[in-house]
Ligand SMILES: Nc1ncnc2c1ncn2[C@@H]1O[C@H](COP(=O)(O)OP(=O)(O)OP(=O)(O)O)[C@@H](O)[C@H]1O
């Protein structure tokens with residue numbers, strides 16, 4: 001049972017091969033009774049067992065000292081027992097089996113590790129940095145934020161940053177999971193770890209190394225490898241119990257039948273590496289595969305939770321929509337100019353980070369309206385802005401904000417469904433600005449995918465019921481709750497969790513951060529706030545909701561594979577021990593069943609490893 005973290009990196013050692021060869025040759029020599037001066041004690045057998053069995057016995061001794069019940073322990077006992085009744089052939093062949101199995105396990109585990117190694121290796125170590133008119137090649141560590149990095153066609157992009165020159169298409173599938181090449185022109189954002197295809201581009205460095213999106217993927221996978229998921233601890237415990245059980249069964253067999261060979265078979269047949277090594281391999285493989293799709297799962301525990309979720313709560317703005325509303329129309333009250341409505345709104349919104357605020361300011365700029373700085377302003381959660389402009393109080397926000405101040409507002413324009421931003425000055429209604437956000441094109445299919453998995457979906461939003469209903473209809477979410485303040489979203493999620501649902505909340509961190517952290521699983525959009533991405537359990541780097549659905553499927557499959565291995569191991573071991581106790585299994589057959597079944601379960605886990613990890 002090799003330890004994934006430490007042993008797997010070790011290549012196939014020549015001495016290990018020598019041990020296997022020596023044990024195999026000695027087994028043949030014993031079989032043909034080549035040189036047996038001291039029969040029934042086989043000198044060749046003893047010498048070969050000491051040489052070949054040494055690592056197994058050493059591992060067994062250290063496990064014994066650490067009070068860990070492992071296969072090495074039971075196998076050592078079985079080998080010694082076989083030798084002590086002069087069954088040297090059996091002892092040697094079992095030794096070969098154990099050594100070969102360990103080597104195979106190590107190779108499988110190494111594949112898991114290599115998937116991570118490839119990940120780390122993929123980002124170039126050097127970058128071409130512009131220095132005045134010259135271009136110098138620097139180690140990526142020496143590149144500073146604000147430097148201009150040049151990337152020629154065919155090269156991998158070494159840093160995260162905005163393109164300031166050139167035009168190209170890049171393959172950024174490793175970061176966002178999108179299979180189509182993405183076009184990069186001046187102003188687009190380029191990710192470290194993507195491959196520049198046909199044009200030279202120049203990038204202003206914004207993030208380097210572990211701070212890049214790709215660096216975060218690596219970090220997530222590495223930490224997933226270090227942290228043990230609860231199911232992994234369960235696997236270790238179960239493996240230990242199996243060894244105890246095998247000892248008890250062997251003792252019983254010996255007491256009842258008095259047959260040493262059958263007793264040895266009972267010990268040998270019970271294997272648990274399929275779960276002890278297969279469980280971490282499955283988790284690592286799944287996390288690596290999710291990372292390939294642009295879904296960073298920050299640990300095996302979250303993967304496990306994801307496999308159990310039955311409810312997904314989604315935020316609207318920034319999650320189901322792009323979170324980039326655009327002004328559709330400005331409706332001014334009689335006698336008021338549209339530009340005046342926009343001017344006051346933009347002034348009030350000037351310092352607000354809210355997506356609606358930014359859209360209003362942008363629209364004002366686009367129309368050439370002069371922007372004035374507000375003398376004072378306050379932001380009321382879920383309502384809007386109260387500002388002081390040119391000595392008058394200006395309200396910019398939703399119906400709730402104006403109604404609470406006693407300002408009458410005409411009914412919404414039936415022509416458009418959009419978020420409305422109402423504007424009032426000194427207690428008088430001036431007009432409204434209608435904004436619309438684009439629904440993410442994959443949102444509809446993503447919801448359908450979740451529904452097909454039997455998952456309940458809810459849309460929670462601070463926006464008006466009219467907008468929320470329109471979005472919900474468009475993407476096929478049945479349950480909608482609108483007009484919610486952040487604390488309402490939190491309470492709603494808390495109620496679902498208290499009701500026994502396993503809840504994932506998908507959001508962008510703008511006014512849904514408390515709910516994100518309250519859910520069993522917080523899923524942050526890559527376009528969301530940094531805080532949300534940092535505190536979330538899963539980050540969707542590419543903002544692709546379909547990849548979230550794929551990740552849910554993957555998590556369920558991982559759970560299924562782990563449980564298949566659990567059940568399979570228990571079944572094989574119990575049936576094997578019963579057959580061995582009844583005298584149906586020779587130690588050799590018992591050893592092949594042990595090793596054979598373990599390899600099947602290990603390969604079952606290895607199915608989850610990302611494919612083509614070199615590409
Ligand atoms: N700066 C602002 N300017 C104008 N209106 C605002 C502002 N901040 C909040 N509002 C109003 O309050 C409502 C709720 O805002 P909140 O930020 O909680 O949710 P949201 O962004 O509309 O949607 P979601 O909850 O889906 O993210 C908005 O729809 C808007 O009507």
Ligand SMILES: [Zn+2]
Nearest residue numbers: 071271272273
């Ligand atoms: Zn084993």
